[in-house]
Amino acid sequence: MRSYVSETRRKKVAPKKQRIRPVIDRLAVEHADAAIALTFENPLELLVSVMLSAQTTDVNVNRVTKTLFQKYRKPEDYLAVPVEELERDIYATGFYRQKAKALRGTMAMLLEDYDGQVPDRFEDLLRLPGVARKTANVVSAERGNAVGIVVDTHVRRISQRLAFTRQEDPVKIERDLIRLVPREDWARFPHLLIWHGRRICDARRPKCEECPLAADFCPSSRI
Numbered sequence: 065m066r067s068y069v070s071e072t073r074r075k076k077v078a079p080k081k082q083r084i085r086p087v088i089d090r091l092a093v094e095h096a097d098a099a100i101a102l103t104f105e106n107p108l109e110l111l112v113s114v115m116l117s118a119q120t121t122d123v124n125v126n127r128v129t130k131t132l133f134q135k136y137r138k139p140e141d142y143l144a145v146p147v148e149e150l151e152r153d154i155y156a157t158g159f160y161r162q163k164a165k166a167l168r169g170t171m172a173m174l175l176e177d178y179d180g181q182v183p184d185r186f187e188d189l190l191r192l193p194g195v196a197r198k199t200a201n202v203v204s205a206e207r208g209n210a211v212g213i214v215v216d217t218h219v220r221r222i223s224q225r226l227a228f229t230r231q232e233d234p235v236k237i238e239r240d241l242i243r244l245v246p247r248e249d250w251a252r253f254p255h256l257l258i259w260h261g262r263r264i265c266d267a268r269r270p271k272c273e274e275c276p277l278a279a280d281f282c283p284s285s286r287i
């Protein structure tokens with residue numbers, strides 16, 4: 065599929081290193097409420113929510129975890145029921161078989177290697193079954209220890225539209241963003257782009273006329 069950017073004539077803007085600061089600042093004003101949309105009260109609930117959020121919406125995950133977290137409070141609880149029961153309890157998040165297997169594997173490792181606690185170190189999070197880089201990034205960032213930049217579909221699309229990256233692969237996009245975005249903004253940068261994508265820079269119909277970046281900072285602006 066042709067990208068949105070390739071369909072438009074690019075507008076001349078300053079180099080990305082000069083634009084990144086004002087872009088973050090303007091998005092921070094526009095989306096002052098940008099934050100993770102998952103509901104959780106402790107590191108274990110955060111980890112489970114992020115694992116369940118693959119291939120579904122945060123709203124859907126919150127709906128499921130509202131009752132799930134009343135029943136499953138500790139890692140042991142996920143292992144104390146038959147796998148079919150856990151699958152039923154998370155069914156509405158989709159891919160419930162893989163997710164149940166990942167959750168049980170993760171809980172077993174938490175108990176075995178980490179005293180039942182969610183580890184702080186990014187490398188340790190990555191060891192957990194079913195926890196890929198994106199999940200580990202989200203969990204680390206929410207715990208105030210961002211070691212990378214979360215790249216989801218909104219972050220990818222808007223980073224490309226803003227010409228912050230030419231890459232398609234999320235790992236390479238993250239590498240470009242890590243070089244560009246100041247470290248103190250690594251945690252909130254994805255939230256700003258995610259909310260900008262949801263509210264203004266839609267995949268099919270970006271509302272450039274409402275966008276605070278359109279006039280001078282976005283080479284893909286239609287106005």
Ligand code: SF4
Nearest residue numbers: 265270272275278282
């Ligand atoms: S001007 Fe704004 S809405 Fe339009 S493509 Fe650029 S970032 Fe997206």
